[in-house]
Amino acid sequence: xxxxxxxNKMVEVEPLPTGNLxxxxxxxxxxxxxxxxxxxxxxxxxxxxAAANVRxxxxxxxxxxxxxxxxxxxxxxxxxxxxxxRGLMGGAAGNIDLTEGVLECCNAxxxxxxxxxxxxxxxxxxxxxxERLAPVRAMLQAxxxxxxxxxxxxxxxxxxRGLDLKGGVS
Amino acid sequence: xxxxxxxxxxxxxxxxxxxVRIHGTQEDHIYAMEIEMDVRIADGVILAVKGLMxxxxxxxxPQAVERLQSAVGMSLRVEGWMQAVMRDIGRNGCExxxxxxxxxxRCLDQARMAKALAANLKTDPGADPGAxxxxxxxxxxxxxxxxxxx
Numbered sequence: 001x002x003x004x005x006x007x008n009k010m011v012e013v014e015p016l017p018t019g020n021l022x023x024x025x026x027x028x029x030x031x032x033x034x035x036x037x038x039x040x041x042x043x044x045x046x047x048x049x050a051a052a053n054v055r056x057x058x059x060x061x062x063x064x065x066x067x068x069x070x071x072x073x074x075x076x077x078x079x080x081x082x083x084x085x086r087g088l089m090g091g092a093a094g095n096i097d098l099t100e101g102v103l104e105c106c107n108a109x110x111x112x113x114x115x116x117x118x119x120x121x122x123x124x125x126x127x128x129x130x131e132r133l134a135p136v137r138a139m140l141q142a143x144x145x146x147x148x149x150x151x152x153x154x155x156x157x158x159x160x161r162g163l164d165l166k167g168g169v170s
Numbered sequence: 171x172x173x174x175x176x177x178x179x180x181x182x183x184x185x186x187x188x189x190v191r192i193h194g195t196q197e198d199h200i201y202a203m204e205i206e207m208d209v210r211i212a213d214g215v216i217l218a219v220k221g222l223m224x225x226x227x228x229x230x231x232p233q234a235v236e237r238l239q240s241a242v243g244m245s246l247r248v249e250g251w252m253q254a255v256m257r258d259i260g261r262n263g264c265e266x267x268x269x270x271x272x273x274x275x276r277c278l279d280q281a282r283m284a285k286a287l288a289a290n291l292k293t294d295p296g297a298d299p300g301a302x303x304x305x306x307x308x309x310x311x312x313x314x315x316x317x318x319x320x
Contacts, residue, residue, distance in 0.1 A: 001191075004288070005182040005281035009273070013174040029180075029277070030284040031303075032318055058287065058303035059317035096276065096315045104176075112174035115199050118227055129229075136228045151237060151263050152230040159230055 005030050011104050013112040020048065021112070023105040027097055032057045034097065036069055038105045045077035045109060052098065063095040069102070077106045133159055141165070174199050178273055182281040189217065190281065194270040201225055205270045207241070214247030214278055221267055234264035246275035247312060279313035 007029035014022045019042055026035040036052035050072040052065035071088045075081070082103060089099040117139065126132040136159050140146055144165045146153045153160060176198035183191040185208070194205040202225035208218040221238045223231060240258050245251060252272050260268030283306045290302050307313060 001183045001185070003181040003193075004184050004285045005180075005277060007178070007180040007273070007277050007280070009178040011176050012172045014172050029280065031280060031287070034318055054318050054320055057318045057320050058299040059319050060300045061304075062317040062319035064319055090316070093316060095318050097318065100276070108174055108176060111176070111198065111200060115174055118200055121227070132229060149261060150231075150265055151234045152228040154262075157230050159228060 009104075011108045013108050021109060023108055025101050025105050025108075027101065028056075032097070034065055034101075036065070036098070036101055036105070038069075038072060038102065040077070040109055045106075047072045047075045049073065063090070063098065065095075065098055068094070068098065072102055077109055081106060129158075137163060178270070180273055180277045182277060184211075184281075184285065188212065190278070192274040192277065194274045196266060196270050196273075197225075200227065201266050203264070203266050203270060205238075205267060205274065207271070207274065209246060209274075209278060211278075211282065214245045214251075214275070216241050216244050216246065216271075218242065219271075223264075226264075231264060234267055237263035238267060241271060246278055247314075251275060279310070282310070283307070283313065 007027065009027050011023060011025045014024065016022050021040045021042065023038045023040065024035070027033070032054070033056035034052065034054045036050070038047050039049035040046065041048045050069045052069035054065045068089060072085070075084055075088070085102050086094070086099055089095070089102065121135045124135050126134070140153055140159060141163055147160065147165050148154060151157065176196065179195045181193045185191050188211055189208050190211055191206065191208050196203050204222040204224065206220045207216055209216055219238050219241045221235045223235060226232065238259065240262065241255070244254060244258070252275070255271050255275070256268050259271055283303060286306050287299060287302050290297055291299065303317070307317070
């Protein structure tokens with residue numbers, strides 16, 4: 001059976017010569033084509049530049065992407081990010097694709113910094129299950145906020161067992 | 171040079187007038203996963219779901235595949251559905267499966283509108299897509315959100 005609708009989304013993180021990170025995001029489907037670029041300043045991951053462009057949309061009346069996205073300048077990746085972004089982007093009266101796009105850009109920045117640590121895991125050799133879990137357990141110990149964030153870090157996971165995390169897991 | 175990249179691909183097959191089959195793929199430098207689910211068009215309820223983990227970071231991650239079944243019965247149209255997916259599928263299973271299901275859900279009404287526009291433009295190629303989209307949205311108040319403008 002053929003598909004009646006397709007959506008492609010892409011987000012890319014590009015370190016800039018200035019030391020900042022440019023994050024390029026694009027959504028293209030049967031109806032709309034929109035892109036945005038957010039620039040994050042290190043080390044506090046503050047958005048210092050934001051631009052968006054709608055290339056295709058059947059809707060002539062609605063959110064003007066370029067105008068609304070500039071409200072993201074000054075936002076930092078950190079606690080309360082979702083609430084802050086959704087509030088600035090208009091909440092329920094805002095465009096969901098654009099709002100979630102901003103959050104996906106921020107998530108990509110976090111994953112960009114997560115990737116080298118995971119690549120380090122791949123150099124690790126093990127012969128027992130305990131040894132296999134050791135680097136993941138070390139990562140969880142260093143990042144206890146991950147506790148209960150997914151099945152791998154759930155209370156009954158072998159990764160968590162025996163760790164002394166905040167909240168007294170043992 | 172790009173140091174991290176993620177792509178999502180969503181495809182929607184209308185099996186009949188009542189059910190849409192949604193395929194979702196997410197691949198990035200770290201993770202690679204797929205979802206296939208059947209959704210009832212009238213109320214957005216997930217009728218069936220399958221997941222495939224192709225690349226992940228811990229040996230425990232594949233346990234999230236069976237936990238996906240808790241998505242069956244959830245509606246992708248009720249208020250707060252995205253938070254519910256993140257909580258029930260993400261925190262109890264895998265955040266990345268939840269991300270795919272969320273994107274699939276966001277496409278549900280967009281696909282219905284695209285299908286209607288395509289049918290209208292087939293019979294009347296000169297029709298104004300903007301007017302057709304506005305008319306469809308007026309007729310379908312259940313379709314949420316504010317559209318992007320040119």
